[in-house]
Amino acid sequence: MHRRDALKLLALIFLGGGSSACGTGEGIGAGMASKGRTIVIGAGLAGLAAARELRHNGHDVVVVEARDRIGGRLWTSSAWPDMPLDLGATWIHGVRDNPMTDLADTLQARRLVTSYDKLATYDANGQLFTDAEAAHREAIGNQVRMALHNAQQRDADVTVRQAVAALTQRLQPSLAATRLLNFVVSSEIEHEYAASAHRLSAHWYDSADDFEGDDALFVRGFQVITDYLATDLPIEFSQVVKEIFWGEHEVRVFTEKMTFAADRVVVTLPLGVLQSNSVRFTPELPSAKRQALAALGMGVLNKCYLRFNQAFWPHDIDWLGHVSAQHGVWNEWVSFQRVAQMPILLGFNAADHGLEIEAWSDQQIVASAIETLRIIFGAGTPQPSAYQITRWATDPFARGAYSYNALGSTPSMRDTLAMPVDAKLFFAGEASHSAYFGTTHGAYLSGLRVAEQILEL
Structure with missing residues (x-):
């Protein structure tokens, strides 16, 4: 077993x-008072x-x-009246047999479906992945998953980062391979579970079940x-x-x-x-x-919505990945251009970096985001016309985004x-x-x- x-x-x-x-409580009679x-x-x-x-x-x-x-932690912002945005949870993850889908169907709530297949990934220099780079990234991802699988078969638990330590050491002579490893750990694990690989339990980090089907977000x-x-x-x-x-x-x-x-x-x-x-x-x-x-553990995943006058990124993709030079910095973006015809990008920061930037000013966070986008799309990348930013860890009534299984x-x-x-x-x-x-x-x-x-x- x-x-x-x-x-x-x-x-x-x-x-x-x-x-x-x-x-084993006392007997219940009729009427609200007895309840x-x-x-x-x-x-x-x-x-x-x-x-x-x-x-x-x-x-x-x-x-x-x-x-x-x-x-x-469900919080829909109406700051932009033509585009309500969820600052907390956004998607129904796995629409098939999901109780959130049942509720949405009851309300006849309009939804938009984003697809992970509509993805563009860029390297540290902002260049779109070649087929060879995509294959290399997939190979490293498979090695990470195998290292974690092996760790789950051992009696003693370790952190996710400890579980991939041998792989990290093997890849270290290559800067490109090391960055790809960090990208996989950040985008596939830390962003998913809102926690640092240095704290996640290798045995239990992925113990949650899930529903099948697409991910859908609400128009309103x-x-x-x-x-x-x-x-x-x-x-x-x-x-x-x-x-x-x-x-x-x-x-x-x-x-x-x-x-x-x-x-x-x-x-x-x-x-x-x-x-x-x-x-x-x-x-x-x-x-x-x-x-x-x-x-x-209580994890951190923060959002930065950037609104522009027009989309300067590919219109036919939903997800943008960026292999950053620094671990965990603006690795994942979502475009609302295809699904909602809105020139809006959503950038994520999770775990250690997500917590670090909560101490920054809004202007510093936006400047950091634009710096990354200019690596990808060039020096002519414009400033956003508006932005919305979250800080869930320092919110006294949340103190984090959502929970995770920590080591121990x-x-x-x-x-x-x-x-x-x-x-x-x-x-x-x-x-x-x-x-x-x-x-x-x-x-x-x-x-x-x-x-x-x-x-x-």
Whole structure:
């Protein structure tokens, strides 16, 4: 049995025992009063999904949100009225059988499909890859994947970077090969999992499942989903939670402004917020849950949207790759010209470099982006007419983009994080889904899971 399969089996057994324990509460009579009141902390996708499901089943629910908007790490900007842009999650990843697709179909929400096949890759000098360079890059990519496969067969876990160390050493005499290796690690792994190869677990970095099919983005942004889920929900905005008191029969949630009382609370705070200890639990959480919070990682993936008067790059491609001289610097770009007929480029920075540039000014970030584009498209590359930039790691209500499996963690820790405590504390959010962490569908499904746990009480 593969290491991952064995771990999932143990997790299912563990969860099964936990579910039975949750069902040992007092008998439930008819009427809303007997069902009690639930506080949902966080109006992101997980919180909205949980609150909507509970309310539709007759439960008394209130959503407490620190921001002045819904969505959390789903955030559609309307700064450019003719092109809503998602500053957080953007795509339905794998549209086939994806619950996000089902929601979008229900709303008849228009979507655009981007294709990884429509890709142009440029070398460090800005030259389009030749067939030979493309073959060389694919060969190095295969070697990276083989090194990681071999690392996953060993008992002792190491980081992704340690797993490819021997390959790195072998390629080092060639500057071009070394840059290609770093490009593969950055674009295929660090950007995908929002984490540094120096921190990602080689055993578990890719343990998530996925859905098949294309990736699709919303014409009006992901807000069409969150707006739908939030319909008729009572939401208290600008309520920054400071403490959750659950030691007695009644649960109390203390914010900077007021106190909320209920029978139970659903915590959908991002992993980074929970790790920051900005919210106190009284009594403290069980040790297994605290260990899981400490071991899992919160990643960084930031966006820089650049708008131009007209597109100066190929109109028939969706993705641009650049083998930068410095590891992880502006390796990946998305063009909105083909799919939306908009002269907009989206540049990504992840992991260490994504965190580093959060301390830069907007002007420094844009200047760095334009410097890379001028390597590719020449000195005549114009300045953008407008830009939009994210800084998720320093956002106090996110403290990162999404979670990853760090060295020292295992997927079963996400199941531990998801377990209810004394039928009072319930946990949801992408970090609590062992199969679909780091995704919108993972967050949504975790909210439905929590609702089901509560409905079974």
